[in-house]
Amino acid sequence: MGAQLNSYLMSEDARSQAAFYVESLGGEILLLKTFGEAPGTPEAMKDKVMHLSLMVAEKNMLMISDSFEPVSSSRSISLALTYDNESEAREAYAKLGEGGENKYPFALQPWGAYYGEVIDKFGVTWMITKP
Structure with a gap:
């Protein structure tokens, strides 16, 4: 099951x-x-x-x-996308950030992966990763 x-x-x-x-x-x-x-x-x-x-x-x-009532965003839930390709990950990060807010720059992290966080113009938080 x-x-x-x-x-x-x-x-x-x-x-x-x-x-x-x-x-x-x-x-x-x-x-x-x-x-x-x-x-x-x-x-x-x-x-x-x-x-x-x-x-x-x-x-x-x-x-x-x-929704039939105002939608509020929340930091308690994020959508995470993991890419195999760095350029695709960078492109997704940039496009999702248009009109939104770049919370954490997409860059190589100390743990060895590329990571960035963006809140899109609809208030949805996206975590973009390339291991």
Whole structure:
């Protein structure tokens, strides 16, 4: 018996956030369902994203939904991406940081790996590593 853990983000603009991740990390939106597809949805909510799944950085599933309340970021959870290639890691770090905040520069660390931390413009913390 086993399970798979996936990241599921609540967003104030799921479509824009997903497009940003596709642009920054490469990938594609696999599925997008709106609340309008459910019966009885009020007109004002019909265009909101109920569920969006996307594949990023070749093989990583990320899911996003529009939130009906303000979204606050938290340092208690980070998304960690580990790359085999240093230039790909640097590129992801730079693109994710556009419009956001570079918390920790991407550089060779004393433990022998490259590491950097960035908070993207949607408030999500990313830890980028290249062992």
